[in-house]
Amino acid sequence: MQEPWHHEKWWVSEYNFAAPVRNQLQLPEKIVVHDATLRDGEQTPGVVFRLEEKVAIARMLDELGVDRIEAGMPAVSEEDAQAIKEIVNSGLRAKIMAFSRAMPADIDRAVACGVWGIILEIPTGYPKLKYQFNWTEEEIIDKSIRAINYAHDRGLYVTYFPFDTTRARMDFLKRLFDEVMRKAKPDSIAVVDTTGSATPTAMGYLVREIKKMVSVPLEVHTHNDFGLGTATTLAAVEAGAEVVHGCINGLGERAGNTALEEVLLCLEALYGYKLQIELSKLAVISQKIAGMAGQPLAGNKPVVGTxxxxxxxxxxxxxxxxxxxxxxxxxxxxxxxxxxxxxxxxxxxxxxxxxxxxxxxxxxxxxxxxxxxxxxxxxxxxxxxxxxxxxxxxxxxxxxxxx
Structure with a gap:
């Protein structure tokens, strides 16, 4: 008889499913898979996906079975905007989203591309506010509320993306989410480890705390600067995050984003989720994207390496x-x-x-x-x-x- 840790495809540790272990977790019933290869993945230094490549990658991701595709940021270039439009009109099953700053012009560009929703970013980490943007916390709250309402008025699903969340001060996060939930209420909120600097335990703690503050689904978006991208994403899921972000092959700035292929296999094999993902397509998709990106894989790359x-x-x-x-x-x-x-x-x-x-x-x-x-x-x-x-x-x- 098959057990969740042992069947024809894998044999992993049975302790993953031991009652004392599972009882500590707050796993959501369902996981939504969000791919950011076409936006965050392309931010890898030197990587450029041309329009035809972006459409081809979107089709591959759709065949893989991801739920959402972050098709790009329209403000980057006219070609990016055109690629997003073509992806939107490709008849894919996945929901198509665009990346947008918290400003009307960016939101209008997303609307013009015909996307289902947007990832609405704004900085929240203390180092970002103090040294990069020079915005006050009150300005962040005001900009957030205005942008979320503006996007909602235009029919967009809004994932509020307060980036550098893991370096934001807790008292500020509490005020921010209280105001945003009362005056705008996004459709979901992402917990973003922009610098990949949270431990898995810290990420689990932060997700649990934010879940007390909001009444919308939480998403998790992590980077891999300390080699913890997959671990922190899974820690967020263990704490109840319902949406996972990632990029194929772990593409992204610096050490990259969380490798989506790792997260997908972990969710199925180590946690027992039945995702609508064609895992057997991972190797081919990985190789094709590596070729388009000009970023060869390390031989010992987990899941898709040789x-x-x-x-x-x-x-x-x-x-x-x-x-x-x-x-x-x-x-x-x-x-x-x-x-x-x-x-x-x-x-x-x-x-x-x-x-x-x-x-x-x-x-x-x-x-x-x-x-x-x-x-x-x-x-x-x-x-x-x-x-x-x-x-x-x-x-x-x-x-x-x-x-």
């Missing part, structure tokens, strides 16, 4: 062939990848046997041992893995009498 499913160590090869979930936490096919056995310094007899079988060849134990030793020596000398051609050359030398 190394998580590449095996050089010979130990446990028979187990890997028969029961891969004894080695991997989830099957490569879950996210559209394949396992690859490679030859190098750590190669053992089991690996060589598998590769020989793939080549339709047989060898004695003595010949296999010779191949192993030559492969190891080559891998050490090369300081890397062998190409298929290099492996075949060694095999041909050892088995020449049979070929």
């Amino acid at each position: 190394l998580p499913f590449t095996r050089e160590i010979g130990l446990g090869m028979e187990v890997l062939q028969k029961s891969p979930l004894a080695i991997f936490p989830f099957l490569p096919e879950t996210v559209g990848k394949k396992m690859e056995i490679v030859m190098g310094k750590k190669t053992g007899k089991g690996s060589v046997k598998v590769k020989l079988e793939e080549m339709g060849l047989k060898a004695s134990e003595e010949e296999i041992e010779i191949i192993v030793q030559r492969v190891k020596a080559k891998g050490i000398a090369k300081k890397g893995i062998l190409s298929q051609e290099e492996f075949e050359e060694i095999v041909n030398e050892v088995l020449i009498k049979k070929l």
Whole structure:
């Protein structure tokens, strides 16, 4: 019988679902998936998505199954505005949103693009207000109320995006949300870790505190400066946040945004959510977007990298062939990848046997041992893995009498 931690696609820790663990959480019944690759992801230095690429990416995201697509910021350029319009008119299932500053001109641009809603940003972090914008807290409150009402009057769904939330003072957040909820009431509010500087525990605390202040759904938008983007997003979900933001491949400014593919797999495999996401499409989408962005993936990138499913160590090869979930936490096919056995310094007899079988060849134990030793020596000398051609050359030398 399948358990939430163990079925045909993955085998993760059963303690994720232990009652003492689950009872500590305030998980929402449903999760809404918001992709920001076309806006925040494009803010990666040097990354430019042209109009045709943006439309293609939106189509891929829609096929993946995300609920919302943040298609861009119309104020950036005429081409960005045109791309948003084309995405809106592409007949996608996902709801299309635009990014807007808290000013009428930006909101009007979003309306002209025909989007369903907007991400309405305004700074709230103390360092931002003191050193970057030089706005008072009263000005922030007033601008927020005016902008939310202006957008609502024009029929837009409004996600209020008080960025740098994790560095805002709590007394200010309480006043801000009290005023905004009474005088404007956005449709949802994002908790934004703009600098990626909150710990998971701190993020959970902040979400729980804000939920006491507001009566609308909370969203979570985090960055990865300390390598905690996925962890803080999941901590927000554990505290009750209903909408998760992210970018494919973790694209974004500095160390990037939360990697959406990581969050999606975690939500399904580690928390048991049944998302309307085609996880098996992740690898292809990741590679295509990496190519368009000119940002190659690290080999050990979780979920969509190559190394998580590449095996050089010979130990446990028979187990890997028969029961891969004894080695991997989830099957490569879950996210559209394949396992690859490679030859190098750590190669053992089991690996060589598998590769020989793939080549339709047989060898004695003595010949296999010779191949192993030559492969190891080559891998050490090369300081890397062998190409298929290099492996075949060694095999041909050892088995020449049979070929």
